[in-house]
Amino acid sequence: MLRRRFVSLGLIALLVLVPGASKLAEAADREINVAAAADLSSALQEVATNYEKRTGVVVKLSFGASGALTQQIQNGAPFDVFFSADMDYPRQLIAGGQAEGATLYRYAVGRLVLWVPKESPLDVEHKGMEVLLDPTAKKISIANPRHAPYGRAAVAALKHYDLYEKVSDRLVLGENVSQAAQFVESGNAQAGFVALAHASAPAMQGKGKYWIVPDEAYPQLDQGAVLISHSPRQQDAAAFLEYVKTAEVAALLRRYGFSLPEAK
Protein backbone atom coordinates (compact mmCIF):
# COMPACT_ATOMS: atom_id res chain seq x y z
CA MET A 1 0.00 0.00 0.00
CA LEU A 2 2.68 2.39 1.12
CA ARG A 3 4.90 1.39 -1.75
CA ARG A 4 2.12 2.00 -4.21
CA ARG A 5 1.67 5.48 -2.79
CA PHE A 6 5.37 6.17 -3.25
CA VAL A 7 5.21 4.97 -6.82
CA SER A 8 2.31 7.26 -7.59
CA LEU A 9 3.97 10.15 -5.82
CA GLY A 10 7.07 9.50 -7.89
CA LEU A 11 4.98 9.48 -11.05
CA ILE A 12 3.34 12.76 -10.14
CA ALA A 13 6.71 14.31 -9.34
CA LEU A 14 7.99 13.11 -12.70
CA LEU A 15 5.02 14.59 -14.52
CA VAL A 16 5.42 17.91 -12.75
CA LEU A 17 9.19 18.18 -12.82
CA VAL A 18 10.10 16.97 -16.29
CA PRO A 19 8.16 19.57 -18.28
CA GLY A 20 9.24 22.15 -15.70
CA ALA A 21 12.87 21.21 -16.15
CA SER A 22 12.68 21.42 -19.91
CA LYS A 23 11.01 24.82 -19.58
CA LEU A 24 13.89 26.03 -17.42
CA ALA A 25 16.39 24.83 -19.98
CA GLU A 26 14.44 26.64 -22.65
CA ALA A 27 14.57 29.88 -20.74
CA ALA A 28 18.32 29.53 -20.48
CA ASP A 29 18.49 29.11 -24.27
CA ARG A 30 18.48 32.32 -26.22
CA GLU A 31 15.71 32.85 -28.69
CA ILE A 32 14.24 35.60 -30.82
CA ASN A 33 10.77 35.99 -32.29
CA VAL A 34 10.63 36.97 -35.92
CA ALA A 35 7.56 38.17 -37.81
CA ALA A 36 7.99 37.57 -41.51
CA ALA A 37 6.11 38.12 -44.74
CA ALA A 38 4.48 34.97 -46.09
CA ASP A 39 6.72 34.87 -49.20
CA LEU A 40 9.63 34.03 -46.89
CA SER A 41 7.95 30.92 -45.49
CA SER A 42 10.46 28.48 -47.02
CA ALA A 43 13.55 30.63 -47.38
CA LEU A 44 13.64 32.13 -43.89
CA GLN A 45 13.00 28.72 -42.35
CA GLU A 46 16.27 27.57 -43.89
CA VAL A 47 18.07 30.75 -42.80
CA ALA A 48 16.79 30.24 -39.24
CA THR A 49 17.90 26.61 -39.13
CA ASN A 50 21.39 27.54 -40.33
CA TYR A 51 21.58 30.35 -37.80
CA GLU A 52 20.50 28.08 -34.95
CA LYS A 53 23.16 25.53 -35.85
CA ARG A 54 25.80 28.23 -35.91
CA THR A 55 24.93 30.29 -32.82
CA GLY A 56 22.54 28.24 -30.70
CA VAL A 57 20.07 31.11 -30.75
CA VAL A 58 16.61 29.76 -31.53
CA VAL A 59 14.77 31.76 -34.19
CA LYS A 60 11.00 31.45 -33.85
CA LEU A 61 9.17 32.40 -37.02
CA SER A 62 5.63 33.70 -37.47
CA PHE A 63 4.45 34.17 -41.03
CA GLY A 64 1.59 36.31 -42.29
CA ALA A 65 0.62 39.13 -44.59
CA SER A 66 2.92 42.10 -43.99
CA GLY A 67 -0.02 44.40 -43.27
CA ALA A 68 -1.49 41.96 -40.77
CA LEU A 69 1.85 41.56 -38.98
CA THR A 70 2.30 45.35 -38.91
CA GLN A 71 -1.09 45.72 -37.27
CA GLN A 72 -0.13 43.06 -34.70
CA ILE A 73 3.18 44.79 -33.90
CA GLN A 74 1.35 48.11 -33.53
CA ASN A 75 -0.78 46.38 -30.93
CA GLY A 76 2.20 45.09 -28.99
CA ALA A 77 2.87 41.63 -30.49
CA PRO A 78 6.09 40.34 -28.88
CA PHE A 79 8.29 40.26 -31.99
CA ASP A 80 11.95 41.24 -32.08
CA VAL A 81 12.50 41.57 -35.82
CA PHE A 82 10.07 42.16 -38.68
CA PHE A 83 10.72 41.07 -42.26
CA SER A 84 8.17 42.81 -44.46
CA ALA A 85 7.41 42.17 -48.13
CA ASP A 86 7.65 45.90 -48.79
CA MET A 87 9.30 49.00 -47.38
CA ASP A 88 6.12 50.91 -46.49
CA TYR A 89 4.99 48.79 -43.56
CA PRO A 90 8.38 48.99 -41.77
CA ARG A 91 8.34 52.75 -42.42
CA GLN A 92 4.88 52.96 -40.89
CA LEU A 93 6.20 51.23 -37.78
CA ILE A 94 9.21 53.56 -37.65
CA ALA A 95 6.93 56.58 -37.99
CA GLY A 96 4.79 55.25 -35.17
CA GLY A 97 7.80 54.71 -32.93
CA GLN A 98 7.40 50.92 -32.91
CA ALA A 99 10.53 50.16 -34.95
CA GLU A 100 14.11 51.44 -35.07
CA GLY A 101 14.59 53.61 -38.17
CA ALA A 102 18.37 53.18 -38.23
CA THR A 103 18.06 49.41 -38.61
CA LEU A 104 15.81 49.39 -41.70
CA TYR A 105 17.51 47.17 -44.25
CA ARG A 106 16.42 46.11 -47.70
CA TYR A 107 17.24 42.40 -47.57
CA ALA A 108 15.71 41.31 -50.87
CA VAL A 109 13.58 42.19 -53.85
CA GLY A 110 10.59 39.91 -54.29
CA ARG A 111 9.34 38.71 -57.64
CA LEU A 112 5.83 37.96 -58.71
CA VAL A 113 4.95 34.93 -60.84
CA LEU A 114 1.78 33.60 -62.39
CA TRP A 115 1.56 29.98 -61.29
CA VAL A 116 -0.63 27.13 -62.55
CA PRO A 117 -0.63 23.44 -61.55
CA LYS A 118 1.58 21.14 -63.63
CA GLU A 119 -1.31 19.27 -65.26
CA SER A 120 -3.11 22.50 -66.16
CA PRO A 121 -4.00 23.00 -69.84
CA LEU A 122 -3.05 26.67 -69.48
CA ASP A 123 0.25 27.25 -71.27
CA VAL A 124 1.43 29.90 -68.86
CA GLU A 125 5.12 29.50 -69.69
CA HIS A 126 4.64 30.70 -73.26
CA LYS A 127 1.49 32.77 -73.17
CA GLY A 128 1.97 34.54 -69.84
CA MET A 129 -0.88 36.74 -68.67
CA GLU A 130 -2.99 35.86 -71.69
CA VAL A 131 -3.93 32.51 -70.16
CA LEU A 132 -6.14 34.39 -67.70
CA LEU A 133 -8.55 35.14 -70.56
CA ASP A 134 -9.00 31.40 -71.09
CA PRO A 135 -12.47 30.41 -69.83
CA THR A 136 -11.04 27.39 -67.99
CA ALA A 137 -9.29 29.79 -65.60
CA LYS A 138 -12.43 30.10 -63.50
CA LYS A 139 -10.78 31.28 -60.32
CA ILE A 140 -7.57 33.27 -60.09
CA SER A 141 -6.08 33.61 -56.63
CA ILE A 142 -4.15 36.63 -55.43
CA ALA A 143 -3.10 37.76 -51.97
CA ASN A 144 -5.45 40.27 -50.35
CA PRO A 145 -4.26 43.65 -51.73
CA ARG A 146 -5.54 45.40 -48.63
CA HIS A 147 -2.78 44.10 -46.43
CA ALA A 148 -0.47 42.00 -48.60
CA PRO A 149 2.16 43.68 -50.83
CA TYR A 150 2.09 40.74 -53.27
CA GLY A 151 -1.65 41.28 -53.65
CA ARG A 152 -1.02 44.90 -54.56
CA ALA A 153 1.67 43.85 -57.03
CA ALA A 154 -0.74 41.37 -58.62
CA VAL A 155 -3.44 44.02 -59.03
CA ALA A 156 -0.89 46.44 -60.49
CA ALA A 157 0.30 43.80 -62.96
CA LEU A 158 -3.26 42.97 -64.03
CA LYS A 159 -3.94 46.67 -64.60
CA HIS A 160 -0.66 47.03 -66.49
CA TYR A 161 -1.89 44.47 -69.01
CA ASP A 162 -5.46 45.92 -69.07
CA LEU A 163 -6.77 42.66 -67.67
CA TYR A 164 -8.05 43.77 -64.30
CA GLU A 165 -11.56 44.71 -65.44
CA LYS A 166 -11.84 41.50 -67.43
CA VAL A 167 -10.89 39.12 -64.65
CA SER A 168 -11.88 40.97 -61.47
CA ASP A 169 -15.02 38.86 -60.98
CA ARG A 170 -12.88 35.72 -61.04
CA LEU A 171 -10.37 36.83 -58.41
CA VAL A 172 -10.28 35.07 -55.06
CA LEU A 173 -8.31 36.58 -52.22
CA GLY A 174 -5.94 34.63 -50.04
CA GLU A 175 -5.31 35.95 -46.56
CA ASN A 176 -1.66 36.25 -47.60
CA VAL A 177 0.44 35.16 -50.58
CA SER A 178 0.95 31.68 -49.09
CA GLN A 179 -2.79 31.08 -48.98
CA ALA A 180 -3.04 32.37 -52.55
CA ALA A 181 -0.48 29.71 -53.51
CA GLN A 182 -2.27 27.04 -51.50
CA PHE A 183 -5.60 27.80 -53.24
CA VAL A 184 -3.95 26.89 -56.56
CA GLU A 185 -1.94 23.97 -55.21
CA SER A 186 -5.08 22.36 -53.74
CA GLY A 187 -6.75 22.65 -57.14
CA ASN A 188 -9.45 25.08 -56.05
CA ALA A 189 -8.16 27.98 -58.15
CA GLN A 190 -6.84 27.38 -61.66
CA ALA A 191 -4.15 30.05 -61.59
CA GLY A 192 -2.64 32.35 -59.03
CA PHE A 193 -0.22 35.19 -58.50
CA VAL A 194 2.35 33.95 -56.01
CA ALA A 195 5.90 34.74 -54.99
CA LEU A 196 8.70 33.30 -57.09
CA ALA A 197 9.98 32.12 -53.70
CA HIS A 198 6.93 29.83 -53.48
CA ALA A 199 7.14 28.58 -57.03
CA SER A 200 10.82 27.72 -56.64
CA ALA A 201 10.65 26.29 -53.10
CA PRO A 202 11.82 22.65 -52.84
CA ALA A 203 8.37 21.50 -51.67
CA MET A 204 6.78 22.89 -54.83
CA GLN A 205 9.23 21.39 -57.30
CA GLY A 206 7.43 19.55 -60.09
CA LYS A 207 3.98 20.61 -58.91
CA GLY A 208 3.45 23.51 -61.23
CA LYS A 209 4.64 25.76 -64.02
CA TYR A 210 4.98 29.49 -63.89
CA TRP A 211 5.67 32.68 -65.74
CA ILE A 212 7.74 35.42 -64.15
CA VAL A 213 5.80 38.68 -64.38
CA PRO A 214 8.13 41.26 -66.02
CA ASP A 215 9.51 43.90 -63.66
CA GLU A 216 7.91 46.83 -65.47
CA ALA A 217 4.39 45.50 -64.80
CA TYR A 218 4.36 46.33 -61.09
CA PRO A 219 6.22 48.57 -58.63
CA GLN A 220 9.39 46.84 -57.46
CA LEU A 221 8.80 44.67 -54.38
CA ASP A 222 11.62 46.01 -52.22
CA GLN A 223 11.47 44.04 -48.99
CA GLY A 224 12.64 45.64 -45.76
CA ALA A 225 13.58 44.24 -42.35
CA VAL A 226 13.63 46.29 -39.18
CA LEU A 227 14.21 45.85 -35.43
CA ILE A 228 11.18 46.28 -33.19
CA SER A 229 11.56 48.97 -30.52
CA HIS A 230 9.79 47.19 -27.67
CA SER A 231 11.91 44.05 -28.10
CA PRO A 232 13.65 43.03 -24.86
CA ARG A 233 16.25 41.13 -26.90
CA GLN A 234 17.70 43.94 -29.03
CA GLN A 235 21.21 42.47 -29.11
CA ASP A 236 20.26 39.00 -30.27
CA ALA A 237 17.82 40.52 -32.75
CA ALA A 238 20.48 42.86 -34.15
CA ALA A 239 22.94 39.96 -34.46
CA PHE A 240 20.39 37.98 -36.48
CA LEU A 241 19.75 40.95 -38.75
CA GLU A 242 23.53 41.26 -39.29
CA TYR A 243 23.63 37.59 -40.26
CA VAL A 244 20.91 38.19 -42.85
CA LYS A 245 23.25 40.73 -44.50
CA THR A 246 25.99 38.12 -45.10
CA ALA A 247 26.83 36.74 -48.53
CA GLU A 248 25.76 33.29 -47.33
CA VAL A 249 22.17 34.39 -46.73
CA ALA A 250 22.19 36.49 -49.89
CA ALA A 251 23.07 33.38 -51.88
CA LEU A 252 20.33 31.41 -50.16
CA LEU A 253 17.72 34.08 -50.87
CA ARG A 254 18.83 34.25 -54.49
CA ARG A 255 18.39 30.48 -54.73
CA TYR A 256 14.77 31.00 -53.64
CA GLY A 257 14.15 33.44 -56.45
CA PHE A 258 14.69 36.74 -54.67
CA SER A 259 16.87 39.23 -56.45
CA LEU A 260 19.28 41.12 -54.23
CA PRO A 261 19.81 44.84 -53.71
CA GLU A 262 23.50 44.59 -54.81
CA ALA A 263 22.49 42.91 -58.04
CA LYS A 264 20.17 45.76 -58.93
Next chain:
Amino acid sequence: MSINWQAFQLTIELATVVSAILLAIGLPLAYWIAFSRWRWKFFVEAVVALPIVLPPTVLGFYVLVALGSQSPLGRWWQSLTGHTLAFTFTGLVIGSILYSLPFAVQPFAASFSSVDRKLLAASATLGASPVRTFFRVVVPLSVPGLVTGLALAFAHTMGEFGVVLMIGGNIPGVTRTVSIDIYDQVQASNYASANAMALLLLVFCFAVLTVVYGLNRRTLDRRLWTMGPVK
Protein backbone atom coordinates in the same frame (compact mmCIF):
# COMPACT_ATOMS: atom_id res chain seq x y z
CA MET B 1 -16.17 54.65 -40.95
CA SER B 2 -18.52 52.71 -43.14
CA ILE B 3 -20.81 49.77 -42.85
CA ASN B 4 -20.50 47.08 -45.47
CA TRP B 5 -24.20 46.34 -46.02
CA GLN B 6 -23.39 43.91 -48.79
CA ALA B 7 -21.45 41.70 -46.38
CA PHE B 8 -24.23 42.01 -43.83
CA GLN B 9 -26.91 41.02 -46.32
CA LEU B 10 -24.81 38.12 -47.55
CA THR B 11 -24.28 36.86 -44.01
CA ILE B 12 -28.02 36.97 -43.27
CA GLU B 13 -28.75 35.13 -46.51
CA LEU B 14 -26.20 32.47 -45.59
CA ALA B 15 -27.59 32.06 -42.09
CA THR B 16 -31.18 31.89 -43.39
CA VAL B 17 -30.43 29.27 -46.05
CA VAL B 18 -28.39 27.21 -43.60
CA SER B 19 -31.10 27.38 -40.90
CA ALA B 20 -33.79 26.33 -43.38
CA ILE B 21 -31.77 23.35 -44.56
CA LEU B 22 -30.88 22.42 -41.00
CA LEU B 23 -34.58 22.43 -40.15
CA ALA B 24 -35.26 20.03 -43.01
CA ILE B 25 -32.35 17.70 -42.15
CA GLY B 26 -32.54 18.24 -38.42
CA LEU B 27 -36.17 17.25 -37.82
CA PRO B 28 -35.91 13.64 -39.07
CA LEU B 29 -32.40 13.25 -37.67
CA ALA B 30 -33.41 14.52 -34.23
CA TYR B 31 -36.56 12.37 -34.31
CA TRP B 32 -34.45 9.34 -35.02
CA ILE B 33 -32.00 10.22 -32.25
CA ALA B 34 -34.82 10.80 -29.78
CA PHE B 35 -36.81 7.66 -30.51
CA SER B 36 -34.50 5.05 -32.01
CA ARG B 37 -33.53 2.09 -29.86
CA TRP B 38 -30.64 1.02 -32.07
CA ARG B 39 -27.72 -0.04 -29.89
CA TRP B 40 -25.15 1.88 -31.96
CA LYS B 41 -27.13 5.12 -31.73
CA PHE B 42 -24.48 6.72 -29.54
CA PHE B 43 -22.16 6.48 -32.50
CA VAL B 44 -24.42 8.71 -34.60
CA GLU B 45 -24.87 11.08 -31.66
CA ALA B 46 -21.08 11.40 -31.38
CA VAL B 47 -20.81 12.20 -35.10
CA VAL B 48 -23.53 14.86 -34.83
CA ALA B 49 -21.77 16.46 -31.85
CA LEU B 50 -18.32 16.44 -33.52
CA PRO B 51 -18.46 20.00 -34.94
CA ILE B 52 -18.81 21.36 -31.39
CA VAL B 53 -15.32 20.17 -30.51
CA LEU B 54 -13.62 20.19 -33.92
CA PRO B 55 -11.80 23.39 -34.80
CA PRO B 56 -13.35 25.07 -37.85
CA THR B 57 -9.97 24.72 -39.57
CA VAL B 58 -10.51 20.95 -39.70
CA LEU B 59 -13.80 21.40 -41.54
CA GLY B 60 -12.27 24.11 -43.73
CA PHE B 61 -9.32 21.90 -44.54
CA TYR B 62 -11.55 18.98 -45.57
CA VAL B 63 -13.85 21.11 -47.68
CA LEU B 64 -10.84 22.69 -49.38
CA VAL B 65 -8.59 19.67 -49.92
CA ALA B 66 -10.89 16.65 -49.78
CA LEU B 67 -13.43 18.40 -51.98
CA GLY B 68 -10.81 20.16 -54.15
CA SER B 69 -9.99 18.96 -57.63
CA GLN B 70 -7.15 16.77 -56.33
CA SER B 71 -9.58 14.30 -54.74
CA PRO B 72 -12.01 11.86 -56.43
CA LEU B 73 -14.93 13.30 -54.49
CA GLY B 74 -13.98 16.82 -55.57
CA ARG B 75 -13.60 15.77 -59.20
CA TRP B 76 -17.03 14.13 -59.09
CA TRP B 77 -18.54 17.34 -57.74
CA GLN B 78 -16.69 19.32 -60.41
CA SER B 79 -17.94 17.11 -63.20
CA LEU B 80 -21.45 17.60 -61.82
CA THR B 81 -21.41 21.36 -61.35
CA GLY B 82 -18.42 22.60 -63.33
CA HIS B 83 -16.64 24.20 -60.41
CA THR B 84 -15.11 23.35 -57.04
CA LEU B 85 -16.96 23.97 -53.81
CA ALA B 86 -14.44 26.45 -52.49
CA PHE B 87 -15.06 30.13 -53.26
CA THR B 88 -18.78 29.62 -53.83
CA PHE B 89 -21.87 30.42 -51.81
CA THR B 90 -22.84 26.74 -52.04
CA GLY B 91 -19.48 25.81 -50.56
CA LEU B 92 -20.10 28.13 -47.62
CA VAL B 93 -23.60 26.68 -47.18
CA ILE B 94 -22.25 23.12 -47.06
CA GLY B 95 -19.44 24.08 -44.69
CA SER B 96 -21.87 25.95 -42.44
CA ILE B 97 -24.39 23.09 -42.36
CA LEU B 98 -21.70 20.77 -41.06
CA TYR B 99 -20.45 23.45 -38.69
CA SER B 100 -23.87 24.32 -37.20
CA LEU B 101 -25.50 20.87 -37.33
CA PRO B 102 -25.26 20.04 -33.59
CA PHE B 103 -26.57 23.47 -32.63
CA ALA B 104 -29.85 22.66 -34.38
CA VAL B 105 -30.11 18.90 -33.89
CA GLN B 106 -29.29 18.70 -30.18
CA PRO B 107 -32.04 21.09 -28.97
CA PHE B 108 -34.48 19.42 -31.43
CA ALA B 109 -33.68 15.96 -30.09
CA ALA B 110 -33.78 17.07 -26.46
CA SER B 111 -37.25 18.56 -26.82
CA PHE B 112 -38.52 15.52 -28.78
CA SER B 113 -37.38 13.16 -26.05
CA SER B 114 -39.08 15.21 -23.38
CA VAL B 115 -42.49 14.67 -25.02
CA ASP B 116 -44.61 12.36 -22.86
CA ARG B 117 -44.63 8.90 -24.49
CA LYS B 118 -48.17 8.30 -23.27
CA LEU B 119 -49.40 11.03 -25.64
CA LEU B 120 -47.70 9.25 -28.54
CA ALA B 121 -49.31 5.99 -27.53
CA ALA B 122 -52.67 7.70 -27.24
CA SER B 123 -52.30 9.24 -30.68
CA ALA B 124 -51.43 5.82 -32.13
CA THR B 125 -54.41 4.13 -30.46
CA LEU B 126 -56.66 6.77 -32.00
CA GLY B 127 -55.40 5.63 -35.39
CA ALA B 128 -52.95 8.40 -36.29
CA SER B 129 -50.00 7.43 -38.46
CA PRO B 130 -46.50 8.07 -37.05
CA VAL B 131 -46.07 11.01 -39.45
CA ARG B 132 -49.38 12.52 -38.35
CA THR B 133 -48.47 11.97 -34.72
CA PHE B 134 -45.13 13.67 -35.35
CA PHE B 135 -46.65 16.80 -36.87
CA ARG B 136 -49.79 17.00 -34.70
CA VAL B 137 -48.37 15.94 -31.33
CA VAL B 138 -44.56 15.91 -31.18
CA VAL B 139 -43.82 19.13 -33.09
CA PRO B 140 -46.41 21.34 -31.34
CA LEU B 141 -45.12 20.18 -27.97
CA SER B 142 -41.51 20.85 -29.00
CA VAL B 143 -41.86 24.39 -30.34
CA PRO B 144 -39.54 26.00 -27.78
CA GLY B 145 -36.79 23.45 -28.54
CA LEU B 146 -37.25 23.91 -32.28
CA VAL B 147 -37.08 27.68 -32.00
CA THR B 148 -33.99 27.48 -29.78
CA GLY B 149 -32.28 25.08 -32.21
CA LEU B 150 -33.06 27.28 -35.19
CA ALA B 151 -31.93 30.43 -33.41
CA LEU B 152 -28.67 28.83 -32.32
CA ALA B 153 -28.00 27.51 -35.83
CA PHE B 154 -28.76 30.93 -37.30
CA ALA B 155 -26.61 32.86 -34.83
CA HIS B 156 -23.79 30.34 -34.99
CA THR B 157 -23.70 30.64 -38.79
CA MET B 158 -23.79 34.45 -38.55
CA GLY B 159 -20.66 34.33 -36.43
CA GLU B 160 -18.82 31.70 -38.42
CA PHE B 161 -15.25 32.64 -39.26
CA GLY B 162 -12.62 29.92 -39.55
CA VAL B 163 -14.33 27.81 -42.19
CA VAL B 164 -15.11 30.87 -44.31
CA LEU B 165 -11.56 32.17 -44.03
CA MET B 166 -10.21 28.87 -45.31
CA ILE B 167 -12.63 28.17 -48.15
CA GLY B 168 -14.23 31.52 -48.97
CA GLY B 169 -11.61 33.37 -50.96
CA ASN B 170 -13.01 36.68 -49.70
CA ILE B 171 -15.15 37.50 -52.75
CA PRO B 172 -17.39 40.57 -52.22
CA GLY B 173 -21.07 39.62 -52.38
CA VAL B 174 -20.31 35.90 -52.63
CA THR B 175 -18.14 34.83 -49.71
CA ARG B 176 -17.10 38.01 -47.89
CA THR B 177 -19.20 37.62 -44.75
CA VAL B 178 -19.36 40.11 -41.89
CA SER B 179 -16.83 38.25 -39.76
CA ILE B 180 -14.35 38.15 -42.67
CA ASP B 181 -14.94 41.82 -43.40
CA ILE B 182 -14.25 42.71 -39.76
CA TYR B 183 -11.06 40.65 -39.79
CA ASP B 184 -9.99 42.37 -43.02
CA GLN B 185 -10.62 45.83 -41.62
CA VAL B 186 -8.62 45.04 -38.49
CA GLN B 187 -5.72 43.60 -40.52
CA ALA B 188 -5.70 46.78 -42.60
CA SER B 189 -5.81 48.87 -39.38
CA ASN B 190 -9.22 50.38 -40.27
CA TYR B 191 -10.41 50.19 -36.71
CA ALA B 192 -13.35 52.58 -37.21
CA SER B 193 -14.92 50.41 -39.92
CA ALA B 194 -14.16 47.24 -37.98
CA ASN B 195 -15.83 48.77 -34.98
CA ALA B 196 -18.95 49.75 -36.92
CA MET B 197 -19.34 46.27 -38.37
CA ALA B 198 -18.59 44.54 -35.08
CA LEU B 199 -21.13 46.65 -33.26
CA LEU B 200 -23.75 45.96 -35.92
CA LEU B 201 -23.18 42.21 -35.61
CA LEU B 202 -23.24 42.37 -31.84
CA VAL B 203 -26.53 44.28 -31.75
CA PHE B 204 -28.12 42.09 -34.41
CA CYS B 205 -27.18 38.79 -32.75
CA PHE B 206 -28.30 40.09 -29.38
CA ALA B 207 -31.63 41.19 -30.87
CA VAL B 208 -32.20 37.79 -32.51
CA LEU B 209 -31.51 35.92 -29.30
CA THR B 210 -33.62 38.28 -27.21
CA VAL B 211 -36.60 37.89 -29.54
CA VAL B 212 -36.21 34.12 -29.55
CA TYR B 213 -35.97 33.73 -25.80
CA GLY B 214 -38.79 36.22 -25.33
CA LEU B 215 -41.02 34.25 -27.73
CA ASN B 216 -40.08 31.00 -26.05
CA ARG B 217 -41.15 32.34 -22.69
CA ARG B 218 -44.49 33.42 -24.14
CA THR B 219 -45.17 30.02 -25.74
CA LEU B 220 -44.41 28.34 -22.47
CA ASP B 221 -46.77 30.67 -20.63
CA ARG B 222 -49.51 30.12 -23.19
CA ARG B 223 -49.16 26.39 -23.04
CA LEU B 224 -49.44 26.35 -19.28
CA TRP B 225 -52.49 28.55 -19.64
CA THR B 226 -54.29 26.32 -22.14
CA MET B 227 -53.44 23.21 -20.16
CA GLY B 228 -55.14 24.70 -17.16
CA PRO B 229 -53.81 25.06 -13.66
CA VAL B 230 -50.71 23.04 -12.95
CA LYS B 231 -51.38 20.36 -10.40
